[in-house]
């Protein structure tokens with residue numbers, strides 16, 4: 001996971017571009033391969049496809065022991081992201097969850113892609129997608145549920 | 156005429172209750188302040204707000220001709236935000252970019268650049284501000300140092316969300332409050348700042364911006380680090396002016412406050428509302444006069460677009476220790492280059 005590799009794969013990590021095997025329809029993300037992992041076509045003909053930013057959790061695990069720089073417990077999931085045009089197969093994407101309680105996860109749960117800092121290469125931030133439940137779902141779950149107009153905070 | 160085609164705000168989900176901070180150091184404080192998660196940066200917050208503004212404008216990023224970004228807390232001296240936001244949303248190649256910094260007034264520097272760009276070329280510009288204010292335990296500003304982003308899409312269409320009448324500049328060169336990279340601000344003498352800086356500069360800028368407006372303003376956004384002074388400036392604008400502010404829930408978020416409060420205003424104001432939006436910072440102030448054309452579009456469920464009010468209401472409260480820890484840059488020692 002070097003910064004160089006992330007620079008080369010910017011379309012995947014900044015734009016959710018994936019690669020569809022023209023022989024069997026399998027969608028590779030984020031790797032841009034020569035050989036199809038499913039049908040074995042080599043070299044396979046891959047076409048770029050655009051993934052949607054909303055998908056479904058297929059399986060997940062909550063990691064409780066990680067290096068100190070990670071927040072734990074850290075849920076990790078495999079998420080099926082459909083193609084934006086509604087055609088073809090979804091991509092099966094492995095990703096970290098952010099701002100998500102493990103108790104809020106289940107197979108089939110809808111999550112959205114969130115563009116976040118994944119790690120740093122030296123001092124340089126490397127961004128890509130994590131997943132989280134849609135923000136709209138948590139409105140009013142905490143806080144008082146009201147937007148402020150005319151507020152004049154004291155200080 | 157240049158218009159705001161769409162606007163969007165981004166408020167981090169994590170919040171600290173100011174009482175919690177006051178408890179640590181003594182004193183009292185009310186309200187809450189937005190805390191960026193550990194994996195949020197000015198870039199990620201700018202990307203979120205820009206996505207909402209584009210969705211509201213019903214535009215794809217590939218249709219953008221320019222992206223201008225403002226930030227006073229980008230941790231990197233060379234890296235930039237504008238081009239990153241542009242690429243993320245699909246804009247590349249013949250796309251003008253600009254990064255504005257050095258004063259919270261960079262918010263309106265960027266806005267004015269976007270307006271000039273649209274007026275000169277007839278193209279479409281995205282303007283975004285994103286900040287994550289640094290804190291120091293026990294510093295006066297600690298309870299109010301927030302994080303947020305906001306964005307507007309500017310074009311010259313007639314059916315846009317708001318018409319921009321003018322952007323008036325008032326450059327004084329006056330600097331009292333100042334801040335080193337990564338450090339909280341030195342406020343200096345607040346009374347001097349209020350009299351010679353803020354107080355003197357805002358009403359003039361507002362008056363000039365409003366010269367071309369059809370009506371007196373009904374609402375105002377004033378982005379300034381000191382909320383009491385901001386409220387004072389609103390009171391000096393003639394007529395009944397409602398102060399639209401997210402300060403009680405977000406705190407002060409540098410250049411983002413201007414765009415976030417403007418998005419909140421556009422999402423909540425009635426059609427026909429004339430408003431003034433001001434950004435103040437070292438060196439002077441600028442005022443934008445605008446009229447809301449119609450009811451601004453609300454949430455688009457499918458695109459996961461949420462209003463500022465909805466994001467304010469979607470909060471998870473963190474402890475004092477988390478509030479400090481989330482603001483440190485993580486060292487990813489467990490992840491290494493291949």
Ligand SMILES: [Zn+2]
Pocket residue numbers: 021022023024025026036037038039040041044
């Ligand atoms: Zn295949």
